[in-house]
Amino acid sequence: MKYYDKLIFELSRPGRKGYELPADNYGCDALKEIPADLLRKDAPELPEVSELDVVRHYTNLSSKNFGVDTGFYPLGSCTMKYNPKINEEVAAMPEFAGLHPLQPAESAQGALELYYNLQKALANIAGLAEFTLNPYAGAHGELTGLMVMRQYHISRGDEKRRKVIVPDSAHGTNPASAMVAGLEVIEVKSKPNGSIDVEDLKPLLDDTVAGIMMTNPNTLGMFETEIMEIAKLVHEAGGLLYYDGANLNPMLGKVRPGDMGFDIMHINLHKTFSTPHGGGGPGSGPVGVAAHLVDLLPNPRVKKGEDGKFYVENGDKSLGSISSFLGNFGVMMKAYAYILSLGKENLKNVGPMATLNANYIKESLKDDYLLPIEGACKHEFVFDGLKDKSTGVTTLNVAKRLLDYGFHAPTIYFPLLFHESMMIEPTETESKETLDEFIEVMHKVAKEARENPDMVKNAPHTTLISHPDETTAAKKPILTYRQMKG
Amino acid sequence: MSNRFIPHTEEDISAMLEKIGVKSVDELFADIPSEVIFKEEYDIPSAMSEIELRNHFKELASKNDTLVVFGGNGVYDHYAPSVIPHLLERSEFYTAYTPYQPEISQGTLQYIFEYQSMICELTGMETTNASMYDGATAAAETIFMMVASAKKKNRVLLSATLPEHVLKVAKTYARFHGVDVTEIPEKDGVTDLEAMKGALGSGDVAGVILPAPNRYGVIEDFTGVADDIHSVKALMGMYVDPSTLAVLRSPAEWGADIACGDGQTLGMPMQFGGPYLGFLSCRQSLIRKMPGRVVGATTDASGKRCYVLTLQAREQHIRREKATSNICSNQSLMALYATIYISLMGEKGLREVNVLSADGAHYLYNRLIETGRFRPVFNRPFLKEFVVETDLDIKKVNAYLLEKGVMGGVDLGNSRVMFAVTEKRTKEEIDNLVTLMLEA
Numbered sequence: 001m002k003y004y005d006k007l008i009f010e011l012s013r014p015g016r017k018g019y020e021l022p023a024d025n026y027g028c029d030a031l032k033e034i035p036a037d038l039l040r041k042d043a044p045e046l047p048e049v050s051e052l053d054v055v056r057h058y059t060n061l062s063s064k065n066f067g068v069d070t071g072f073y074p075l076g077s078c079t080m081k082y083n084p085k086i087n088e089e090v091a092a093m094p095e096f097a098g099l100h101p102l103q104p105a106e107s108a109q110g111a112l113e114l115y116y117n118l119q120k121a122l123a124n125i126a127g128l129a130e131f132t133l134n135p136y137a138g139a140h141g142e143l144t145g146l147m148v149m150r151q152y153h154i155s156r157g158d159e160k161r162r163k164v165i166v167p168d169s170a171h172g173t174n175p176a177s178a179m180v181a182g183l184e185v186i187e188v189k190s191k192p193n194g195s196i197d198v199e200d201l202k203p204l205l206d207d208t209v210a211g212i213m214m215t216n217p218n219t220l221g222m223f224e225t226e227i228m229e230i231a232k233l234v235h236e237a238g239g240l241l242y243y244d245g246a247n248l249n250p251m252l253g254k255v256r257p258g259d260m261g262f263d264i265m266h267i268n269l270h271k272t273f274s275t276p277h278g279g280g281g282p283g284s285g286p287v288g289v290a291a292h293l294v295d296l297l298p299n300p301r302v303k304k305g306e307d308g309k310f311y312v313e314n315g316d317k318s319l320g321s322i323s324s325f326l327g328n329f330g331v332m333m334k335a336y337a338y339i340l341s342l343g344k345e346n347l348k349n350v351g352p353m354a355t356l357n358a359n360y361i362k363e364s365l366k367d368d369y370l371l372p373i374e375g376a377c378k379h380e381f382v383f384d385g386l387k388d389k390s391t392g393v394t395t396l397n398v399a400k401r402l403l404d405y406g407f408h409a410p411t412i413y414f415p416l417l418f419h420e421s422m423m424i425e426p427t428e429t430e431s432k433e434t435l436d437e438f439i440e441v442m443h444k445v446a447k448e449a450r451e452n453p454d455m456v457k458n459a460p461h462t463t464l465i466s467h468p469d470e471t472t473a474a475k476k477p478i479l480t481y482r483q484m485k486g
Numbered sequence: 487m488s489n490r491f492i493p494h495t496e497e498d499i500s501a502m503l504e505k506i507g508v509k510s511v512d513e514l515f516a517d518i519p520s521e522v523i524f525k526e527e528y529d530i531p532s533a534m535s536e537i538e539l540r541n542h543f544k545e546l547a548s549k550n551d552t553l554v555v556f557g558g559n560g561v562y563d564h565y566a567p568s569v570i571p572h573l574l575e576r577s578e579f580y581t582a583y584t585p586y587q588p589e590i591s592q593g594t595l596q597y598i599f600e601y602q603s604m605i606c607e608l609t610g611m612e613t614t615n616a617s618m619y620d621g622a623t624a625a626a627e628t629i630f631m632m633v634a635s636a637k638k639k640n641r642v643l644l645s646a647t648l649p650e651h652v653l654k655v656a657k658t659y660a661r662f663h664g665v666d667v668t669e670i671p672e673k674d675g676v677t678d679l680e681a682m683k684g685a686l687g688s689g690d691v692a693g694v695i696l697p698a699p700n701r702y703g704v705i706e707d708f709t710g711v712a713d714d715i716h717s718v719k720a721l722m723g724m725y726v727d728p729s730t731l732a733v734l735r736s737p738a739e740w741g742a743d744i745a746c747g748d749g750q751t752l753g754m755p756m757q758f759g760g761p762y763l764g765f766l767s768c769r770q771s772l773i774r775k776m777p778g779r780v781v782g783a784t785t786d787a788s789g790k791r792c793y794v795l796t797l798q799a800r801e802q803h804i805r806r807e808k809a810t811s812n813i814c815s816n817q818s819l820m821a822l823y824a825t826i827y828i829s830l831m832g833e834k835g836l837r838e839v840n841v842l843s844a845d846g847a848h849y850l851y852n853r854l855i856e857t858g859r860f861r862p863v864f865n866r867p868f869l870k871e872f873v874v875e876t877d878l879d880i881k882k883v884n885a886y887l888l889e890k891g892v893m894g895g896v897d898l899g900n901s902r903v904m905f906a907v908t909e910k911r912t913k914e915e916i917d918n919l920v921t922l923m924l925e926a
Contacts, residue, residue, distance in 0.1 A: 343533025
């Protein structure tokens, strides 16, 4: 197939159009009543294209993309599970899509019921008291959760608690969210196996500590076995425990964050609950809290009255608003459909099967790839590059070579604990056959690295483009069509 | 174990366990202290087949009323061309992750580049990011940008005529981040510019955010305002409705440095509050302080034009606690939505949408005044949304409208009500609204 590289702007022909509107029969000219100074002088240069131009252009662009529906996507920490199609269909139902966020609650009872039921289901799955679904994404959930943490201390008149302890292996959003929430980050070093060293933690726990942010399993996919001890220490010191729900998937059916002593958490509905990643959003990052923090959750809140009717409420102890309305409702609908599709009988198998898949890949590949930490992982694990370092083939090279074989690359160079990190997360939705194909290709790449390292170093070879010049892109940024034309 | 989303047969499981060298799946969880293992059943319903699921959603849907909408307040019932949902359902788009592997993500990267180009055309700004969550959080990030650019100055002025939800969110963010926010009071439905000038004199103002149109639908006159703001070395930010920028003076034409807002007005379903699209654009000189992802054009080894994520050194995954923002995932698919919408409409289509909406709104306004039961409040220019005062009981009227399948104007209190009209409304619907309100 020919390489399609037109921009929509380049298809533009003056006078062409892709819309029709009804005739204007109001008999007035509103724009004339607006002073000329308030009107635009230089018209924006936008494409003039037909409907078919648009359809063909974006269909062509879509064919230059790789999604979960295209092939295996073992991107660590991203939980690229299958996105059920029925979820797309129900979320688009006009009875929901056509709802104005400010229309009276009595006329949106179905939407509010769904919102309320999802809050309840997540609270039960998390082992926490209540959830808000308002946050728009994982990082937004972290920020909201940390605001809850700080608001808790402020509400107790304990404003000196501004430090939040974050493991050095944490996702980059953790320290960044803490900074945005006005907290100071104290990094705690991980032990060689990636888990938190309780002895290193103890001296940090003074009366300026607001809390700790953790994921469990951690970013190496290993369960923090001393979690109960950590929870006890942090609580005794007056701090709260925040759970980064990015790694929740393997815990489904096995462990609830609330039962491990966590007070606050966020869930990425676009990871654990199957809503599509959309090429980088829209996601949804609901935040759950223990009973003593419920009143601090952001406004507005969805509640159920004694008469069984659902209503929207703004609480006066709340930390404030963090979203325009009730969050990414369309995304919540998909997560709700997913929970109902699996039901209590199957949701509990998600964690075990995701864990089985990860361990199967790990054990099948550790002869060729360097496994820094032995033992059962959970939903994901990390290789420190190829075992045979003599070839000079890096993790980046292996990742690019995988693209040639029709697989998405794993997450690479994260976590920062190893030089050649390669983080693999298969999810439970992949079959043994898919995993076997991936394992076979990974072995093949290792063999190629030994026999023909230069070929691997120059990968990819079969993708539509290869080796884009990222240095020039950053040095002389061209961010718009206008800049491109010069 | 097998389910339509979990493919494991008993045979698969046995073979995999054997390879791993354990006897059971439970053994993979043996490191977890038994006291934290969840031993109960989840308190959620039993699994539903697709047929049952569909019926369940139909039942929920039946409890919602889809209304003829005359409410706005930041969310408008614009028309969504049929092409858009069809293209958004291309699963190569929606099942992809952030385009970290450019070789297999050119589709996403190119539409973001097109999106950036269009947002810059509309706002007149030189640069923009790949999207934000919503308008309100984009305004909050604008505050952070202003303070980060100003170094020692820590105050931002927000016009009291910004939409209420924007003010609320911006204030929450600012309070936690330790930024001082001062509201510029409103006077006769617009920003009190004299009060703004006074506030600028405090010496610690990093920036000012002003709305266009404002929370009452009024198009404010900001002549000379950019000079006032720049004279104290502060930044001028504007919160704008992007769909109006085909007709209204652009942020660049007003002399603004940063433009942000919500793209819901670009034909996006109201969807009970989201997903929408936040956008943030700025002058080139501010790019290093701009949050979020950015796509740039480049070439590959064989000289083909292509696109990559760029300027990532600003972002949280590199800078961690030193980043200006924590944003990671944004609203990428909604940026595609906006891109397709703008492609279909073009400059002329966007202009016509504004004209048709504004003509409808002015028609409704005139009809209301003619009844003698509604009076003008601000007497200022507006497009699709306006405020009137009435001696009717607004609560009673809106309850009656609801019975008739109409969402009436937004009740602002003090006998004031705010109506919005989009190109989807017809003359008949407007006439009917007036009739119903009078008979309520």
